Amino acid sequence: VTTRREGVARASGGECADAPSAMPLTAAFSFRLKDQILENTACVGLYDGERPTLTAATTGGKIFMFDPYARADEHGSDAGGASRVRYLNINKKITAVAAGALGAAHDGRDILFVGTGTDVLAYDVDTNTDVFFRDAPEGASSLRRATANAAENVPPLLLVGGNCSLQGLDATGEEAFWTVASDVVTSLGVFADGTIAVGTEDGAVRACVVAADGSERVAFEVREADAVTHIVPHDAHRGESWKEKNGPEDGRLFAFASRDGSVGARDGATLLWREKRGAAKRATCAAAFDLTGDGSPEICVGFADGTMEVRVFRTGEVLFEDAFDAPLAAIVVAETKKQRLESKSNAAGDLLACAADGEVRGYRAKGSGEGAVVPALGFGADASKGTGKEKGVVEPSVTASGRAYGFDGADADEAPAFLPSAKAPEKKKKSSKLGSLLGLKKLSVSEEDEASASAFGSASGVPNSPLRASAAVSRETLEALNKRKQTLRVELASYEKSSAALRRAENGEGGGTALAGLIPPDTAVTSSLEMDASLGHGQLVLSTNNDTVVKGVVLRGAGAFEGPEESRYFRFDEKNARRDARVPILPPGDDACDVAVHVLVAASGASPTYHVFDLEFRIPKFWGWVPLRVDQVTRDDIPAGSVSFAAAAGSVDVARWLDDTFRCDAAKAVSDDKSDVRCAFLCLKDGSRVVFEQLSTSGTACVRADTMERAGTFVDAMCVGLGIENLDSEADFPAEMDLLRETLRVVDERNALRSKLAAETADTSNAVKALIVHAEDSRILRDFPAATAAYGDLFDVNRELMVEHSKRAENHAELLKSLKHVNQVIQRASRLRYGAGAARVVKACRKAVKENKTQALFRIVAFGGADKGG
Helix, strand or coil: CEEEECCCCCCCCCECCCCCCCEECCCCEEEECCCCCCCCCEEEECCCCCCCEEEEEECCCEEEEECCCCCCCCCCCCCCCCCCEEEEECCCCEEEEEEECCCCCCCCCCEEEEEECCEEEEEECCCCEEEEEEECCCCCCEEEEECCECCCCECCEEEEECCCEEEEECCCCCEEEEEECCCCEEEEEECCCCCEEEEECCCEEEEEEECCCCCEEEEEEEECCCCEEEEEECCCCCCHHHHHHHCCCCCCEEEEEECCCEEEEEECCEEEEEEECCHHHCEEEEEEECCCCCCCCEEEEEECCCEEEEECCCCCCEEEEEECCCCEEEEEEECCHHHHHHCCCCCCCEEEEEECCCEEEEEECCCCCCCCCCCCCCCCCECCCCCCCCCCCCCCCCCCCCCCCCCCCCCCCCCCCCCCCCCCCCCCCCCCHHHHHHCCCCCCCCHHHHHHHHHHHHHCCCCCCCCCHHHHHHHHHHHHHHHHHHHHHHHHHHHHHHHHHHHHHHCCHHHHHHHCCCCCCCCCEEEEEEEECCCCEEEEEEEECCCCEEEEEEEECCCCCCCCCCEEEEECCCCCCECEEEEEECCCCCCCEEEEEEEEEECCCCCCCCEEEEEEEEECCCCCEEEECHHHCCHHHCCCEEEEEECCCCHHHHHHHHHHHHCCCHHHHCCCCCCCEEEEEEECCCCCEEEEEEECCCCEEEEEECCHHHHHHHHHHHHHHHCCCCECCEEECHHHHHHHHHHHHHHHHHHHHHHHHHHHHHHHHHHHHHHHHHHHHHHHCCCHHHHHHHHHHHHHHHHHHHHHHHHHHHHHHHHHHHHHHHHHHHHHHHHCCECHHHHHHHHHHHHHHHCCCHHHHHHHHHHCCCCCCC
């Protein structure tokens, strides 16, 4: 696709289209907490089964719980006031927080889950007891409660993402399933049907369905340019009734955010839109919430610069915006018990946006028959401190209009009160319990406010808006036409300027210099891809159809370059500018990627002006694999590792797949299914070779490669391309097995050292306690020489504790590094199989690691989950 233009480059090729300016989003209520909120560690739980409580991690290894429903004599408070904020001391760095119900033993109450670098805690807030405490040697970087999957007979689980691993814990804390991930788990998302989407540090997003026996089935797998920090399924809060009403068309629709600042949405593996802001303005939190009240949730995203945006899931269009004074730390949905039940089919609850400095703003979904716009609110005193008669009461200066919004203190069965219809001139509403709790007072709504509310509703595209649907459609059409008009005006002005210069040159004015920047009107640019193995990379060839020259090329594409880089600029000076330009390109991965190209074309190399041509092309999958003739591969070039399996497809089908995928000529040597298939490839990324052969006489196939990762990539692509549902294999990779053996030895040493250091630290801690008691006794008895000596010894012992702590921290880091490598080997071994065979390998390897059966682990990697070979 090629377009020609003059001026600044437009966004193209999978990027989110420019959206009209968004409407400002006004909070229904707001308050400020005195505690900071750590990024992505907030949730809302119904710990008593009825009332929502905002929970978040703060500094000092603590968790605070803000309960706006707190009354006197609750939580150990005196009769003079009710404390709304309670604290839970974890005394460790908190990495993840979640809340939800597990099992029926807690009468529908939510349980608080806290993850740290070494363990996972399940805590019953209502009874002040631990439900379970489980060690997590691989860490707990992400927590998420997975709903029950009736189709697979899987109960609700707590998902714990760690260091290259994902495990599911049941209501008792026992491990229900375990699987490997390609890197550290950075985000988790759960679809309404129980499908689990896992985002990892290396940018992979993998969705799988877990069965009752602990096995998994992969639904789809995609890759982004950087770590995927947030995954938000579109139907995360929807139940079966909503799916029956609206259909399953959005069953795999989800939004995502990456560490490099990208925000986008996919329908399964298909990219719908993507927009990149840069790492400085990366997304820090995200949630799905039906703010417009049209029955379909929007994606609400908070950014590091304090901006919050509400976007349409499928198009990325920005509907509303709000701005905070501090970075957003979390966006959560608060619901009462009744609202949670209603949310299975309708929009319910409140959206809470939490800033890192403790500011919290609440938003309510647009309801049917309403036309209210809630004005901006002021801040009162700290919600957790207060300055009034009651502890924790917000000053009455905080105001809200219309009706109670979120955390309103209403009873669970109390229906929400709505504003009067727009026909009423003015009416004051009865104060809600939120007003009495937080000091909020109702304001009257005038006809002028209601008129602006109607405009707000039409701009947001809400079906229940007082304006007719045709008016909203007309407004959207006018905005689109106006944008097109402005674009055409710019292009027309450019062409008029060029025509004027041409007329002046024809009349002899300007000495011919006016033609210096003009190019023929029929100028076109063509593109093609070439591969040159001698250069170690591919080339993008850009050519013009006349004497014009290429002065520069801009390439833009996610996944087209190493690391988080997504664009490159190539400049050709006056001497090197020519009509044929060659640009090196070699994606770091093996997946296909789309690239947008902006070609700067000028009349000559010395021309000070240029014209920009926009092109789009797709780099095919396995572009970095160069086909080789089999007779070119010497004995020394044959890789040492291999994976063998029974031929699952005929020779003709395999040869056709090889030609389509790797752009080789394997089919020329295959006449029928009785022919053998042989081919070889050079991987430009690392210079290694991959050799494949399928022998019709023995009915076996073999892939030879230097690494398990390279062979697994080939096997996985072959199974997908040929429609193979299940594949078992036998693997032999001596170098990687030797490295795994050394890693397991390091793991054993580090585990033994951890136990030794823990015992020594315990002895030193006891000595500290004894010295403290001795020093205090001496001080009370005014034996100051003895007290001075005790405090001196205490100082020395404390310094020893600090040294021991640094040793433990270093040992823990090395242990995590070794465990990560073990999990990566398990993941690579599973990719040498497909379907049920891969699931058996993961399950068997996990069992061998838990039981510390090293030799069994090696046999499983070599022969699969069947554990052949004795």
